[in-house]
Amino acid sequence: MRINKKKMFAAMSAATLVSSGFVSIAPQPASAAVSTSSAKSLVSKAESAAYRLHTLYTTVGRYHVITTEFTAAKSQYTSALKAVNSLPSSSTKTDLLKRLQKVKGYLDRATNFNNALYAASNVYKHIGYLEEILKRDTLNRNQLRTELTKLKSLTEVMRNAINKLYSSKVQYDLENKYLSVYFFSDELHRILDDTLYPLVEDVTETKYNVMNIILFDVSGLNTAVAMNKNNYKIDGKVIPTNSVIKVLQSGKHQSTVQITLPKETILETKPYSIAVSSLKDKYGFVMNETRTNEVNLTDNVSPVLKEVKINESQPNQLIFSYSEPLATPIKQSDIKMTVYGTTIPTSKIRVTPELNESGQATGRDLVSLDSTIHQQADIWDQYYIEMDRVDGFGDRDLLLGFSDSFAQLNEFTVGTNATTVSVDKSPNRNLLKANTTITINEQ
Structure with missing residues (x-):
């Protein structure tokens, strides 16, 4: 067979090209680096x-x-x-x-x-x-x-x-x-x-007329039962209906029920008997006895201006009497005094405490008006209250009459203003009741 040298040369050249192409796609040191x-x-x-x-x-x-x-x-x-x-x-x-x-x-x-x-x-x-x-x-x-x-x-x-x-x-x-x-x-x-019913450990007054009832209680109180006012009595009487009851803590060894008594409920500061009964825990175990503790409660009743009368020995003075003694004589700013329909300025009212023969305060106050004499040549002198801040009697001043005796006055009312600052002797410092009115000539 004759070999075509040209074809063989061409085939060898093609093989060389293919071989060169394979080498060229192999990983190169530069790209690996x-x-x-x-x-x-x-x-x-x-x-x-x-x-x-x-x-x-x-x-x-x-x-x-x-x-x-x-x-x-x-x-x-x-x-x-x-x-x-x-x-x-x-x-x-x-x-x-x-x-x-x-x-x-x-x-x-x-x-x-x-x-x-x-x-x-x-x-x-x-x-x-x-x-x-x-x-x-x-x-x-x-x-x-x-x-x-x-x-x-x-x-x-x-x-x-x-x-x-x-x-x-x-x-x-x-x-x-x-x-x-x-x-x-x-x-x-x-x-x-837990299989025990709640047990009262103590009753304390945390602040005036706020009681904390402390109970030994593991599972916690049934709140609905704890909020029932009939379960709490003061000196044998159920607590007032408008008392506020809160369960401050419930369970984990101790529960605390707080009772806030409303105003005008405790007449005297002294120890009171507090009875607790029928409380129930969350498993339904009910107290099977009434537990009674003694706790100090504080007077929270406001003093009241009860009586105003003319001082017989000094008829230009009034005697103020209260439902209970005040801590100090009544403040002038608390007094509302009206004569002939005109309200007397506070600055014209004078207050001193009434004293007994030993010089001790009786708990009553003496109240008088700061009046001035209007002298006239032809008739009796007359008394008036300076209202216009100008010396001497004038049309705007309040004429009382020929005497400064309260007994001679008509249309005369005395009472307390809409707000008061006078307080009683209670630790609670109860404010004097406001908006009281007493008509003198009807007493």
Whole structure:
């Protein structure tokens, strides 16, 4: 067979071209170096993000999950791992993978930290749910027992999660932070085992006419029953209907019922007998006895201007008598005095306490007007009250008549103003009753 040299030469040339083309697409040293550099950079960024995580999950006093930093570190780790895995086998790749393994360890520790906080959050959410149940007026033991079992399970998950934490200091801090979980669990156990009705331990007056009734009570009071006024008596009488009752605290060893007595109910500051009966706890156990305690209550009745009469020995004076003694003589600003339809200015009223023969105050006050004599040549002098602030009698002044004796006055009323400042001697300092009116000539 004859060989065509031209065709053979052409075939060899084509083979050479194909061979050259294959070599040209193989990985080149220059491009591999760029890929390695990029991978190293990504690994460094992942390490930096991981170190930031390490700082956060080893910080004592941190009680919220790591979110933004964790997401960033995880993303950096994923990108770096992908880049390193794409490198050809080499000692550099091995070293980079070891570095990323440490980054993965930081991520795992951060995950453990977050898991511990998530577990704690689940526990406290359940405690919140249980606290709402415990606020109800009635409790169901079976339901509480089921919820307690769930709480124990959630608490165990939290405890195990905390035990996995990298930092022993953070672990200790979180254990102390969440100690209340165990206290709550113990309290719930006591509530489940409660079979006693509420017992009155003490009754105190916390401030004037506000009583706190303190009871030994584990499961808590039935609020509806506690708010019933018929369950409380003062000296044998049911407390006033407009008394305000509040349950300040209910259960967990002690319950407190606060009663605020209305004004005008306690006539005298002294000890009173307080009887409590028929209170019921949330399991339905009812007090089977009436408990009586003694408590000091404070006079909260306002003094009243009861009587105004003319002083027989000095008819230009009035004698004010009250339902009870005032702490000081009545304030002039509290007095409203009207003569012939005209209100006398406070500045024209004079007040002094009435004294007995020993010089002691009797509890009554002497009140008189600051009158002036209007002298005339042809007729008797007349008395008037200066009203226009101009010396001498004038048309605007109030003429009383030929005598300054109150006995000679008609259309004369005395009382208290719309607001008063005078008070009684009670520790409560009750204000003198306002808006009283007494007509003198009708007495």
